[in-house]
Amino acid sequence: MVGLWASRKPKSETDFLLAGRQLKPSLAVFTIFATWFGAETCIGAASSIYDNGLSGGTADPFGFALCLFLMGFVFAMPLWKRKFVTFADLFRQRYSPNIEKLVVLILVPASMLWAAAQIRAFGQVLSSLSGLQVEITITIAAAVVIIYTMLGGLLAVAVTDVIQASFLILGLLLLGIFVFTSGDPNASLSTVDAARFSFVSEDSTLLQKFEAWAIPILGSVLTQELITRVLACRSAEEARRSTLMGASLYLTIGLIPVYLGLVGLNLMPGLVESEQLLPQLAKEYLPTFLYILFAGALVSAILSTVDSVLLAASSLISHNIVVPFKKRQQTVSERQKVLFARIGIVVLGTIAYYLALHAEGVYELVVTASAFGSAGVFIVGSFGLFTQFGGAKAAASALISAATIWILGEFVFAWATPFFISLLTALGVYVAVGLVEHSFADDKNKLTSA
Numbered sequence: 001m002v003g004l005w006a007s008r009k010p011k012s013e014t015d016f017l018l019a020g021r022q023l024k025p026s027l028a029v030f031t032i033f034a035t036w037f038g039a040e041t042c043i044g045a046a047s048s049i050y051d052n053g054l055s056g057g058t059a060d061p062f063g064f065a066l067c068l069f070l071m072g073f074v075f076a077m078p079l080w081k082r083k084f085v086t087f088a089d090l091f092r093q094r095y096s097p098n099i100e101k102l103v104v105l106i107l108v109p110a111s112m113l114w115a116a117a118q119i120r121a122f123g124q125v126l127s128s129l130s131g132l133q134v135e136i137t138i139t140i141a142a143a144v145v146i147i148y149t150m151l152g153g154l155l156a157v158a159v160t161d162v163i164q165a166s167f168l169i170l171g172l173l174l175l176g177i178f179v180f181t182s183g184d185p186n187a188s189l190s191t192v193d194a195a196r197f198s199f200v201s202e203d204s205t206l207l208q209k210f211e212a213w214a215i216p217i218l219g220s221v222l223t224q225e226l227i228t229r230v231l232a233c234r235s236a237e238e239a240r241r242s243t244l245m246g247a248s249l250y251l252t253i254g255l256i257p258v259y260l261g262l263v264g265l266n267l268m269p270g271l272v273e274s275e276q277l278l279p280q281l282a283k284e285y286l287p288t289f290l291y292i293l294f295a296g297a298l299v300s301a302i303l304s305t306v307d308s309v310l311l312a313a314s315s316l317i318s319h320n321i322v323v324p325f326k327k328r329q330q331t332v333s334e335r336q337k338v339l340f341a342r343i344g345i346v347v348l349g350t351i352a353y354y355l356a357l358h359a360e361g362v363y364e365l366v367v368t369a370s371a372f373g374s375a376g377v378f379i380v381g382s383f384g385l386f387t388q389f390g391g392a393k394a395a396a397s398a399l400i401s402a403a404t405i406w407i408l409g410e411f412v413f414a415w416a417t418p419f420f421i422s423l424l425t426a427l428g429v430y431v432a433v434g435l436v437e438h439s440f441a442d443d444k445n446k447l448t449s450a
Contacts, residue, residue, distance in 0.1 A: 006152025013337035016153035023232040032246030034161035034304035047274040049261025053196030061254025063216030068247030077236040094384040096392040106373035111313040116355035118306035146349035164300035171297025176256040186266035211417040219374035224312035314344030376402030379426040390434030402426035
């Protein structure tokens with residue numbers, strides 16, 4: 001229904017992809033929160049902390065909250081002032097169209113795997129509630145999210161994010177309150193082993209600790225899903241303020257799974273599958289109606305993530321690949337641009353659906369893909385946004401070398417810190433090639449002057 005209502009609004013590509021750059025702070029805050037707060041934040045954070053204490057929860061919610069704060073304090077206003085439609089526009093304007101396309105090729109595959117994992121998770125939740133086969137519920141899940149995202153664009157996504165975030169916050173608050181007030185002495189933090197409050201794992205090296213924090217912070221800050229929300233705000237100041245408020249909300253609500261993960265080991269010791277902690281707590285401590293509400297909260301968390309991923313990936317393909325290609329042959333109208341974006345959502349959503357239906361171990365693939373190429377994107381994007389140092393050759397060299405080093409480190413050599421090494425590689429290569437470019441430019445200027 002929201003998708004049908006919002007489908008009447010978009011008259012241009014900017015309307016469809018960025019809600020006409022008129023996203024109110026109330027919508028912006030909730031859509032930033034909801035996009036970041038997926039099912040893995042609920043289930044994954046509680047599970048990791050159940051297994052390893054706070055040292056297992058560095059990424060969620062703490063690392064990703066810091067990522068949002070970094071976006072708000074450092075990147076939000078400069079990005080908004082550039083008036084981009086997508087993040088890849090920066091690479092075209094600052095470097096070249098070829099670098100723009102290279103960045104799209106790096107960003108989109110990981111988004112597809114991520115969307116597939118979310119769709120599969122949605123299907124599994126529906127299957128457990130309805131008793132239908134997983135294949136049927138995955139099909140329903142994919143159809144629902146593709147249809148309302150395709151119809152209304154970012155406006156539909158933002159409005160549904162408010163609804164979904166409200167259910168998510170309510171569901172987690174109720175679970176946290178019922179567990180905390182249950183009268184069970186094991187529900188008190190005072191009963192938790194002191195060692196579980198340490199953020200530092202004794203088994204990890206300093207570089208491994210850096211890696212654990214760097215991937216959620218540096219590897220996730222310059223993503224199309226987040227940048228879209230920043231660009232859609234009405235002003236640079238509103239973009240900054242909305243991101244910071246979204247970060248604060250994310251951290252606050254994210255502390256509930258942290259609390260449940262810490263006390264969960266005492267409340268439900270010996271869980272074979274620690275990812276079942278929150279559903280098991282909900283089943284144990286919530287009345288039937290509220291347990292159903294909590295299941296709805298998990299569905300909301302999944303939907304609010306997958307719609308954002310599909311829209312972000314489609315915007316990169318349509319705006320940065322398809323429209324420039326079509327412009328070489330003919331004039332492209334705003335109506336055609338919206339059509340391309342909608343077709344992109346259907347096509348990419350279908351690919352994600354196929355992966356969700358047939359691939360096994362999608363979650364592990366997503367975790368792996370989340371670090372792929374992001375080190376190079378962060379380095380090149382930061383240099384491109386804040387400096388004039390380095391050109392297209394420096395950008396291409398850094399992006400390709402960082403992705404290559406990460407693949408070798410992750411799959412061939414099994415390095416303990418492949419992201420950290422790829423980050424250093426991207427920085428070193430960019431600076432080195434940038435200096436060479438600068439030197440050649442100086443020599444060319446001297447010859448021209450002579």
